[in-house]
Amino acid sequence: MSKQPTDGRxxxxxxxxxxxxxFRPSVGFASLKLLEEAGCDVEVPMAQTxxxxxxYNSGDxxxxxxxxxxTIHAFEGFDYIVAPSGSCAGMLRKHYPQLFSGDPNxxxxxxxxxxxxxxxxxxxxxxxxxTKAAAALAGSxxxxxxxxxxxxxNVKAQPRTLLRSVEGLDLVEMKDADVCCGFGGxxxxxxxxxxxxxxxxxxxxxxxxxxxTLLAGDLGCLMNMAGKLKRQGSSVExxxxxxxxxxxxDAPPIGGRG
Amino acid sequence: xxEITSPRFKQNAAGALAxxxxxxxxxxxxxxFIDKRREAAEALPEFEALRDRAKAIKDHTxxxxxxxxxxxxxxxxxxxxxxxxxxxxxxxxGIVLDICRMANARTxxxxxxxxTEEIGLNGFLETMGIRPVETDLGEYIIQLRGEHPSHIIAPxxxxxxxxxxxxxxxxxxxxxxxxxxxxxEALLGEARKVLRAxxxxxxxxxxxxxxxxxxxxxxxIVTNEGNGDLTQILPRVHIVVASIEKIVPTLExxxxxxxxxxxxxxxxxxxxxxxxxTGPRRNGDVDGPESYHVILLDNGRSAMLGTExxxxxxxxxxxxxxxxxxxxxxxxxxAYGWVYPGPLGAVLxxxxxxxxxxxxxxxxxxxxxxxxxxxxxxIPLPKMMRHWREREFERGLNPATQRYGLRxxxxxxxxxxxxxxxxxxxxxxxxxxxxxxxxxxxLPLAGGWTRHRDLPAPEKRTFMQQLRDREAVSRQAAA
Numbered sequence: 001m002s003k004q005p006t007d008g009r010x011x012x013x014x015x016x017x018x019x020x021x022x023f024r025p026s027v028g029f030a031s032l033k034l035l036e037e038a039g040c041d042v043e044v045p046m047a048q049t050x051x052x053x054x055x056y057n058s059g060d061x062x063x064x065x066x067x068x069x070x071t072i073h074a075f076e077g078f079d080y081i082v083a084p085s086g087s088c089a090g091m092l093r094k095h096y097p098q099l100f101s102g103d104p105n106x107x108x109x110x111x112x113x114x115x116x117x118x119x120x121x122x123x124x125x126x127x128x129x130x131t132k133a134a135a136a137l138a139g140s141x142x143x144x145x146x147x148x149x150x151x152x153x154n155v156k157a158q159p160r161t162l163l164r165s166v167e168g169l170d171l172v173e174m175k176d177a178d179v180c181c182g183f184g185g186x187x188x189x190x191x192x193x194x195x196x197x198x199x200x201x202x203x204x205x206x207x208x209x210x211x212x213t214l215l216a217g218d219l220g221c222l223m224n225m226a227g228k229l230k231r232q233g234s235s236v237e238x239x240x241x242x243x244x245x246x247x248x249x250d251a252p253p254i255g256g257r258g
Numbered sequence: 259x260x261e262i263t264s265p266r267f268k269q270n271a272a273g274a275l276a277x278x279x280x281x282x283x284x285x286x287x288x289x290x291f292i293d294k295r296r297e298a299a300e301a302l303p304e305f306e307a308l309r310d311r312a313k314a315i316k317d318h319t320x321x322x323x324x325x326x327x328x329x330x331x332x333x334x335x336x337x338x339x340x341x342x343x344x345x346x347x348x349x350x351x352g353i354v355l356d357i358c359r360m361a362n363a364r365t366x367x368x369x370x371x372x373x374t375e376e377i378g379l380n381g382f383l384e385t386m387g388i389r390p391v392e393t394d395l396g397e398y399i400i401q402l403r404g405e406h407p408s409h410i411i412a413p414x415x416x417x418x419x420x421x422x423x424x425x426x427x428x429x430x431x432x433x434x435x436x437x438x439x440x441x442x443e444a445l446l447g448e449a450r451k452v453l454r455a456x457x458x459x460x461x462x463x464x465x466x467x468x469x470x471x472x473x474x475x476x477x478x479i480v481t482n483e484g485n486g487d488l489t490q491i492l493p494r495v496h497i498v499v500a501s502i503e504k505i506v507p508t509l510e511x512x513x514x515x516x517x518x519x520x521x522x523x524x525x526x527x528x529x530x531x532x533x534x535x536t537g538p539r540r541n542g543d544v545d546g547p548e549s550y551h552v553i554l555l556d557n558g559r560s561a562m563l564g565t566e567x568x569x570x571x572x573x574x575x576x577x578x579x580x581x582x583x584x585x586x587x588x589x590x591x592x593a594y595g596w597v598y599p600g601p602l603g604a605v606l607x608x609x610x611x612x613x614x615x616x617x618x619x620x621x622x623x624x625x626x627x628x629x630x631x632x633x634x635x636x637i638p639l640p641k642m643m644r645h646w647r648e649r650e651f652e653r654g655l656n657p658a659t660q661r662y663g664l665r666x667x668x669x670x671x672x673x674x675x676x677x678x679x680x681x682x683x684x685x686x687x688x689x690x691x692x693x694x695x696x697x698x699x700x701l702p703l704a705g706g707w708t709r710h711r712d713l714p715a716p717e718k719r720t721f722m723q724q725l726r727d728r729e730a731v732s733r734q735a736a737a
Contacts, residue, residue, distance in 0.1 A: 021722055058651065063671075
């Protein structure tokens with residue numbers, strides 16, 4: 001359907017995600033580097049803002065649709081759309097078609113769009129066939145499975161495969177790595193006490209591994225876990241998995257050091 | 259009636275989070291149920307296919323619900339039983355009372371049933387001078403305490419065994435004070451002894467149903483204690499109270515769904531007892547009730563047919579969704595404020611008591627999706643919770659600050675140039691304000707976040723700004 005350039009380099013559009021754009025640009029640059037190294041021509045469409053998930057999950061379907069229409073419009077014409085987030089990629093891939101279900105103008109268009117959407121790490125492994133990351137990080141690392149990536153997009157083995165190839169990195173599994181961290185988008189501010197109870201369980205599991213670094217593939221979850229770890233005075237450094245895989249783990253960790 | 263406290267969900271949750279006994283008890287749910295379900299599912303190669311099959315059976319049944327209900331009624335009557343149709347909880351209670359009065363009943367034994375919780379039967383019978391006795395151990399315990407179930411299959415899961423021991427010493431004051439009740443087995447033994455007499459005293463036995471079988475007119479219950487059997491066999495009258503979606507076409511269908519039910523619930527291959535009741539005692543039968551009544555309750559369910567909530571009617575009440583829910587783990591079942599807790603309650607409660615009262619429940623979810631991933635009937639629970647949020651939003655039921663905040667944010671998100679301009683100003687400002695530590699301990703308007711955690715500070719400029727900077731640099735270098 002979409003045209004591949006003659007040199008075989010797929011045209012990839014990076015969906016930066018609003019949280020990465022606002023809070024952690026280094027994840028965006030790590031994503032660019034990883035995609036380019038994986039043989040892609042990458043562009044960053046400037047007309048992107050947010051995937052619309054806050055509106056969609058708050059019951060505001062009209063705004064969610066309007067944002068989705070903008071996004072689809074801005075990202076058509078690429079071979080792939082890649083996001084460094086399972087949650088946003090899940091929104092684009094799984095929920096956009098539901099949002100337009102039954103709409104003669106948009107349903108097919110949203111389906112064609114959705115099929116080209118991937119979460120970053122699964123794109124690198126499943127589509128680009130990456131088996132190794134050209135990076136080094138000395139120390140033990142634990143990885144949290146963010147819910148949408150795990151359950152909507154089946155992101156589980158891919159990040160672990162690449163992390164195990166990182167020189168000097170020792171991957172230690174935490175208990176209940178697949179259990180929610182309590183972020184849940186607007187949930188964490190609508191029900192802060194419950195969110196806190198959930199993230200406390202998570203930081204307990206993280207601490208029990210003795211790992212010096214916590215990684216995950218979603219900035220929302222990472223900011224939640226980093227925010228709690230720092231409030232607890234933990235020295236665990238928190239980073240997005242893309243930063244480590246791109247060999248860009250020298251920036252200050254999320255929420256700072258110490 | 260069960261008091262509805264769902265509108266106070268936040269206060270309920272705060273109380274639950276501060277309740278040390280509850281938090282201790284909830285640790286059991288977190289580990290036991292989950293591991294056992296996983297082991298049971300992994301041990302059965304066709305488990306996923308069985309889930310598909312179970313879903314298909316219920317979907318088919320719901321599409322032809324009227325047909326199967328009528329066929330079922332016909333069969334029950336053929337076997338000598340009675341079928342009563344109840345549109346509301348009040349009607350169902352009235353029918354139970356009429357049957358009890360006709361039987362001159364003073365004592366009623368009860369098998370474990372969520373539907374009689376839904377219609378508030380125990381309290382009603384007590385005010386009418388009839389004594390209900392719960393015979394399931396968990397139900398018996400909470401009846402002693404004047405509580406309601408906090409879990410649909412493990413009603414007393416919010417309690418520790420020390421609390422139960424205390425209750426037994428308080429209520430069973432005819433037993434020696436120095437008896438040893440430290441082991442759960444001792445508690446079970448004592449409850450069994452006390453209940454044994456009640457089975458023989460009871461005039462009427464009331465059970466729910468896990469399935470109603472249209473083909474045979476049978477009701478099926480599953481239990482692990484055998485209490486349900488004694489409840490329905492020993493008294494003169496057996497009343498089955500069941501909601502209309504419990505129907506399945508054939509015994510074969512019921513046995514297919516049974517294969518996923520216990521595995522999903524407790525991780526057992528089958529519950530200890532699976533009991534099929536068909537009509538009253540026949541000539542030559544050694545036991546069984548003299549009369550057999552079925553009350554078919556709607557109570558809001560038929561209004562769910564043909565809506566985005568129809569799929570909820572596939573639910574077989576295994577409890578897997580709450581067993582895997584991080585919110586349920588944190589606050590327990592009572593916080594949900596009505597009969598059905600956890601993700602299934604988050605969808606069902608607004609359907610049955612109205613979203614005006616139950617609106618918190620579909621909102622109090624992280625949408626982690628774990629409930630849907632284990633639901634044997636593949637009910638898309640998060641999707642239906644989102645539908646409730648949409649209904650709320652359409653009707654302006656959520657708080658005004660939330661709505662305006664959301665609309666304002668959405669306005670910017672819909673206008674990329676404006677969004678760039680605003681974020682490109684706010685982010686550098688926020689970065690300037692940030693403490694050296696790289697995180698905020700407090701920030702105006704971010705109290706929901708910073709009450710319990712720090713807020714990581716942003717970098718100096720947004721990604722889009724930095725990208726433009728870099729592009730400008732490389733253009734200069736090229737020139």
